[in-house]
Amino acid sequence: MSKKFWNCLLFSPAVLGATLVASSAAVATEGQSANLVAQSQDTSIEIQGTELLAQVPGTNSANSVANAPATTIRQINRYGREGRNLRQPSLRNLNRGRRKTKGQVTSVSQLSDVQPTDWAFQALQSLVERYGCIVGYPDGTYRGNRALTRFEFAAGVNACLDRITELLQAAIADTVSREDLAILQRLQEEFSAELAILRGRVDALEARAAELEANQFSTTTKLRGEVIFAFVDNFEDQGRYGTFNDNTQDEDQTVFQYRVRLDFNTSFSGEDLLFTRLQAGNAQAFNQKIAEAEGQQTFNVLNLTDDTVELDKLFYKFPVRDNIRVTIAANKVSWYDFVPTLNPYMEDYDGGSGSLSAFGQRSPIYRLGGGKGLGVEYDFGCKDQYACVYSPFSVSFGYLAAEGEDPREGRGLFNGDYAALAQLTFTPIKNFQIGLTYNKGYFGPGNFGYDDGAATGLGDNGSLNSGFVGTGVANTIFGLNAELNDRRPGSVNIAQPVSTNAYGVQMSWRAADWVTINGFGMYLDGKLIGLGDFEQWSYGANLAFPDLFKEGSLGGIVVGREPYMNELQVPGGLASGLRQDMSWHIEAFYKYQVTDNISITPGVTVITNANQDDDNDELIIGTIRTTFQF
Secondary structure: OHHHHHHHHHHHHHHHHHHHHOOOHHHHEEEEEHHHHOOOOOOOOOOOOOOOOOOOOOOOOOHHHHHHOOOOOHHHHHHHHOOOOOOOHHHHHHHHHHHOOOOEEOHHHHHOOOOOOOOOOOHHHHHHHHHHEEEEEOOOOOOOOOOOHHHHHHHHHHHHHHHHHHHOOOOOOOOHHHHHHHHHHHHHHOHHHHHHHHHHHHHHHHHHHHHHHOOOOOEEEEEEEEEEEEEEEEEEOOEEEOOOOOOOOOOOOOOOEEEEEEEEEEOOOOOOEEEEEEEEOOOOOOOOOOOOOOOOEEEOOOOOOOOOOOEEEEEEEEEOOOEEEEEEEEEOOOHHHHHOOOOOOOOOOOOOOOOHHHHHHHOHHHHOOOOEEEEEEEOOOOOOOOOOOOOOOOEEEEEEEEEOOOOOOOOOHHHHHEEEEEEEEEEEOOOEEEEEEEEEEOOOOOOOOOOOOOOOOOOOOOEEEEOOOHHHHHHHOOOOOOOOOOOOOOOOOOOOOOEEEEEEEEEEEEOOOOEEEEEEEEEEEEOOOOOOEEEEEEEEEEEEEOOOOOOOEEEEEEEEEEEEEEEEEEOOOOOOOOOOOOOOOEEEEEEEEEEEEEEEEEEEEEOOHHHHOOOOOOEEEEEEEEEEOO
């Protein structure tokens, strides 16, 4: 292994150590603030002679957080797919929230954890059915054993005061008794200070809400942005890296690259989502000359070379029923826009907060196909928004055409490149999930590749553009799916369309709060139409360590084999010279969350036996990625 590799390994921890030292003061300050908040919590309060208890949902007390349900693996997966700051609002979250929010409780029987044998049952029944000033939690519980602060109690008293005022103004006879009025008067005097503070807070919030409404970007649209600055270098020596075994030396230089993405999340009803993304940058992929996609970074796979703002993703999601969501894909839509990839934390929607490499983000089966079309998500267990029971099964399926906008012959939605995918996701327990995936695809001459439907083929400069992940041999099918006229004797117009059937299995296990284990495997059976058959494999596993050393930070290790050619059966010796040596992807990174909006991620990616050829030296990619989110 070259000396450069060891230098790279030494360099990354040094940068990380300097970052940790520089931010230690900020960590200490946050710790002090947390202690002050914890100490400010009051104990529960009893008022002699009264049974007027009211719960206030959505408080920020330590008790309410401690009693909150544990995060499920489905929520973690949505977190990973949509980004840490909800960069793509989830219709599933919106629908489930709407389904569970019960609003005003009209009968004590609606509170699932209140029983007639409870000592306060009659008091609750009176407050609910007589005065209607009790609101349960969104999950339909009351949580009567939870301690509450004086402010929470005052908020409940205030709610009952407002309700009684309404009843008195309506002159409803025999509704409010003199005894209840006397009790309320004593409570109002006892908690006058807290009530005054609450009213002041409400006035301040109303004023702030009015100011925000007057100056907001849009009444229907939220703008989210991400900017990536990255220092990157690819260290390699000499080897036969090219698809055709050219002797190629290290020609990649140390670079400073950037990428900007602006996401516009628009909702017209609160349940739908129109997603529009604009992007620009100068981040180019390494190894363009030698047709390699191995080790490519999440921010440079698209080769944004001219700093021009372009429309990237465009789609519209809407619910048909509470358990059915439809996605209309208008531009550059990928499977992970509506299919769970079961790779939490590593899978970051904008690519700036998860793994450094594209391979670490998700299984390559989700890279086959993309573009325009239709997607559907279906959750079992729901008949309507008020009749839902938990089901461990969900199904996602869709159809995407890479050339769906092109009216020319042999293209369009149904006559050009396309892929159809279906996935069954099984969540037997809250911290374990497994998915079974099938992907059927067709790719025109020169268009096959693990590239989200980008249809790479032959580049403008005469070089081979490969996919986003995988060896050059796998993406170009050993050059047989590239429209080359001068690279191999007798190879004029050898490129043929490609038909594929890919099968995948993915799993995610949240073993503990501090570690999540993810893995996947993919097998692809392909046919060079009119020429021969081939098969490809890919598999990998990763460990994610959320909140490592600091809340919001993330450590990650990725090990696996990017898509590689396992077998190629073509006539005439066209497969002669194909190497099948094991090429491994090994990656380690640490994302340090400097502030809520800024993170720094140093890391190293090593590719052994590049392009599945042990005559090649290892590829060593060192990266320092800084991400700004707003």
